[in-house]
Amino acid sequence: MRRLKALLVKEFIQMGRDRLTLAIMGLLPVIQLLIFGFAINTEVKHLSTAVFDQSLSAESRELVRSFRATGYFDIVRGAGSLEEMNALVQGGQVKVGIAIPPDYQERLRSGRQATVQVIVDASDSMSAGSALSTAQMVGLIKSQEILLRRLSPGRPGPVELPVDIRIRPWYNPDMVSSHYMVPGILGVVLTMTMMMITSMAIVRERERGTLEQLIVTPMKTWELMVGKILPYVVVGYVQLTLGILIGVAVFRVPVKGSLLLLYLLASLHILASLAWGLLISSIARTQMQAMQMSFFGLLPSILLSGFMFPREAMPLFFRIISNILPVTFFLQISRGILLKGVGLAILWYQVVALSGLLVLFLGVSLLKFRKTLA
Amino acid sequence: MNAVVARDLTRRFGSFTAVDHVCFSIPQGSVYGFLGPNGSGKTTTIRMLTGILEPTAGSAVILGLDIAGDRDAVKSRLGYMSQRFSLYDDLTVSENLEFYAGMFSLPRSVARGRIEEVVGMAGLSGRTRDLAGSLSGGIRQRLALGCAILHRPELLFLDEPTSGVDPVSRRRFWDIIYELAAGGTTIMVTTHFMDEAEHCDAIGFMFDGRLIASGTPRELKELLPGSSWELLSDHPMDLLEKLERRPGIVDASVHGRALHLQVESGWEDEVASMGANRIVPSLEDVFVHLVRKHRKERNS
Numbered sequence: 001m002r003r004l005k006a007l008l009v010k011e012f013i014q015m016g017r018d019r020l021t022l023a024i025m026g027l028l029p030v031i032q033l034l035i036f037g038f039a040i041n042t043e044v045k046h047l048s049t050a051v052f053d054q055s056l057s058a059e060s061r062e063l064v065r066s067f068r069a070t071g072y073f074d075i076v077r078g079a080g081s082l083e084e085m086n087a088l089v090q091g092g093q094v095k096v097g098i099a100i101p102p103d104y105q106e107r108l109r110s111g112r113q114a115t116v117q118v119i120v121d122a123s124d125s126m127s128a129g130s131a132l133s134t135a136q137m138v139g140l141i142k143s144q145e146i147l148l149r150r151l152s153p154g155r156p157g158p159v160e161l162p163v164d165i166r167i168r169p170w171y172n173p174d175m176v177s178s179h180y181m182v183p184g185i186l187g188v189v190l191t192m193t194m195m196m197i198t199s200m201a202i203v204r205e206r207e208r209g210t211l212e213q214l215i216v217t218p219m220k221t222w223e224l225m226v227g228k229i230l231p232y233v234v235v236g237y238v239q240l241t242l243g244i245l246i247g248v249a250v251f252r253v254p255v256k257g258s259l260l261l262l263y264l265l266a267s268l269h270i271l272a273s274l275a276w277g278l279l280i281s282s283i284a285r286t287q288m289q290a291m292q293m294s295f296f297g298l299l300p301s302i303l304l305s306g307f308m309f310p311r312e313a314m315p316l317f318f319r320i321i322s323n324i325l326p327v328t329f330f331l332q333i334s335r336g337i338l339l340k341g342v343g344l345a346i347l348w349y350q351v352v353a354l355s356g357l358l359v360l361f362l363g364v365s366l367l368k369f370r371k372t373l374a
Numbered sequence: 375m376n377a378v379v380a381r382d383l384t385r386r387f388g389s390f391t392a393v394d395h396v397c398f399s400i401p402q403g404s405v406y407g408f409l410g411p412n413g414s415g416k417t418t419t420i421r422m423l424t425g426i427l428e429p430t431a432g433s434a435v436i437l438g439l440d441i442a443g444d445r446d447a448v449k450s451r452l453g454y455m456s457q458r459f460s461l462y463d464d465l466t467v468s469e470n471l472e473f474y475a476g477m478f479s480l481p482r483s484v485a486r487g488r489i490e491e492v493v494g495m496a497g498l499s500g501r502t503r504d505l506a507g508s509l510s511g512g513i514r515q516r517l518a519l520g521c522a523i524l525h526r527p528e529l530l531f532l533d534e535p536t537s538g539v540d541p542v543s544r545r546r547f548w549d550i551i552y553e554l555a556a557g558g559t560t561i562m563v564t565t566h567f568m569d570e571a572e573h574c575d576a577i578g579f580m581f582d583g584r585l586i587a588s589g590t591p592r593e594l595k596e597l598l599p600g601s602s603w604e605l606l607s608d609h610p611m612d613l614l615e616k617l618e619r620r621p622g623i624v625d626a627s628v629h630g631r632a633l634h635l636q637v638e639s640g641w642e643d644e645v646a647s648m649g650a651n652r653i654v655p656s657l658e659d660v661f662v663h664l665v666r667k668h669r670k671e672r673n674s
Contacts (some may be wrong), residue, residue, distance in 0.1 A: 006476020010465065017464045092625045209460030213521075216454040218446050219476040 003219055007227030015231055025235050029189045036185050037251050046126040049096040050077040052085040055104035066142060072134040095121045096131050171339045182247040183334035184307040187327045190236055191241040191273045191301050197288040198277030201228045207287060221369050229274045236270035252346040254339030262334060268354040269346035275361035282368035301327045329354045377402045377529050377560035382432035385418050392418040394583040400562060405555050406566040407571045411665060416564045419674030420531050424454045437528055450478055453527030457534045458505050459518035463507030467517055468508050471524060478525035481486055492520040495550060512543025533564040546564050570659040581668045594660050598636055602655035605633040627662050634659055
């Protein structure tokens with residue numbers, strides 16, 4: 001106990017002396033949350049749109065109004081020719097171009113089909129996606145209106161559609177991206193800090209030669225590991241708390257489930273990330289190598305974990321890889337607790353998976369250290 | 375009783391043999407100097423004895439315990455100061471000392487007394503609140519030694535403790551070593567300084583991973599063939615070339631403005647007629663002679 005205490009005291013003093021790292025650890029969750037929370041919005045609205053209206057009729061104006069009313073299209077330019085409209089899309093001044101043919105009004109009135117061309121800049125697939133689906137929707141609704149009017153002329157009152165599909169987005173009814181992002185950022189920031197800091201921890205001692213000095217003391221391998229892990233669990237919880245405070249205060253993220261449960265389960269994620277860092281530390285020979293290896297783990301944590309892109313859309317191979325990333329499971333836990341309000345009865349699988357990863361990482365690094373230290 | 379007994383201690387790194395069947399013993403309470411050129415296997419030997427490295431073959435008994443057996447039992451009785459005076463630069467002098475007191479599980483009351491004692495002995499008073507990283511070489515070295523002896527080890531390994539330290543600090547450091555030895559601590563120390571080696575009770579000489587000579591400084595000097603002479607000259611290098619291949623000269627080397635000659639018996643008069651004076655050989659002469667002899671043997 002005396003030895004472990006000495007190791008812990010030393011780590012805390014060193015942590016306190018390294019003001020810059022301390023500041024980074026504190027500011028990281030705050031800044032990341034503010035950046036990602038505000039900037040990342042997967043729902044793309046207000047796409048700048050140019051219209052080339054050749055019909056210039058009441059009908060065509062009504063169609064343009066319908067487009068604008070969706071909120072997805074901001075009509076910013078009128079184009080005088082098809083070439084001009086195409087040039088606007090090509091030049092990036094607008095993302096969407098709508099071309100209405102000269103015979104739009106006549107065709108509608110005579111009961112024939114009128115074709116409206118919508119050009120979407122799909123080089124940005126996310127904005128293209130919402131533009132495409134909304135434009136189709138506008139077309140469909142317009143057609144329905146016209147069809148119904150045609151089928152039952154003179155019938156008073158509104159007409160009911162035969163099938164009415166009502167969609168209710170549960171857990172995030174207003175589809176606010178930041179609600180979805182904040183719990184994810186919490187997980188990613190924790191992984192990032194925990195892994196990077198511990199990956200340096202033991203390599204640094206090796207580089208400075210103090211590790212050799214430690215080996216000749218009666219210290220046990222597990223004492224060194226606990227001494228390196230425990231102080232950063234505290235850091236992890238400080239980050240988590242800061243993150244939740246900002247999430248609630250700035251982004252109004254609902255806390256539907258038990259915060260206590262989230263704090264409890266966060267320990268698994270924090271420990272697993274720390275153990276991952278230790279594993280890197282046991283393999284890397286220099287701090288530079290440790291840094292590079294951390295980055296190697298960091299990108300998949302951001303891209304494959306379901307933080308940014310849905311795992312459901314990934315090929316099987318990558319979904320399997322995402323199963324060894326602690327953050328994959330913590331994302332499900334934090335979103336589950338904060339947004340859905342679910343408890344252990346539902347999250348047990350994630351808890352088991354995280355515990356498994358924790359045991360795996362700790363076990364391998366313990367073995368690896370036994371070898372290098374002894 | 376011997377504090378260290380090494381038997382055929384061997385360590386290979388791949389195909390390279392860093393330490394090759396080294397045998398020696400160090401009596402309790404003595405100062406054992408470990409000499410040899412860079413890369414001759416001194417540090418590797420010490421790293422095996424301290425338990426940092428595992429020997430590839432051979433064995434060693436430290437304080438009556440086999441190093442292959444229960445290492446932890448012997449660890450609390452060893453002290454080790456590595457080549458680089460590895461301290462925590464971002465901890466103060468007293469924090470470094472307190473840390474190592476903790477690592478050796480010294481009770482708090484005992485630790486306080488020992489730290490005070492070490493601070494006094496190493497001349498660190500007044501600097502206890504300074505960060506270790508801000509200390510000069512000599513003070514860093516004494517602090518590193520202080521950290522290594524807080525738990526009063528029976529056996530102390532010092533790996534080039536005086537490299538990069540000024541002569542005054544070096545002298546001061548050796549005073550501490552004699553004090554420790556007088557108190558019964560066994561000390562094994564590697565060094566490149568021949569004046570330091572002269573003060574050791576016994577010396578082991580490493581070359582190419584093998585222990586090629588060992589004994590007291592006097593015994594080692596007797597290994598030199600013939601007698602030792604010194605010839606002063608303004609152009610010792612020219613003289614060296616002329617004399618090196620002369621019959622009767624076993625060995626010649628330049629020491630500043632002087633040329634040191636090892637002369638076969640029967641040739642003394644001729645050397646004396648050149649104006650050379652008979653000298654007592656230094657360990658440096660022994661060192662140079664041994665290295666040359668073994669290089670020649672290795673290359674042929």
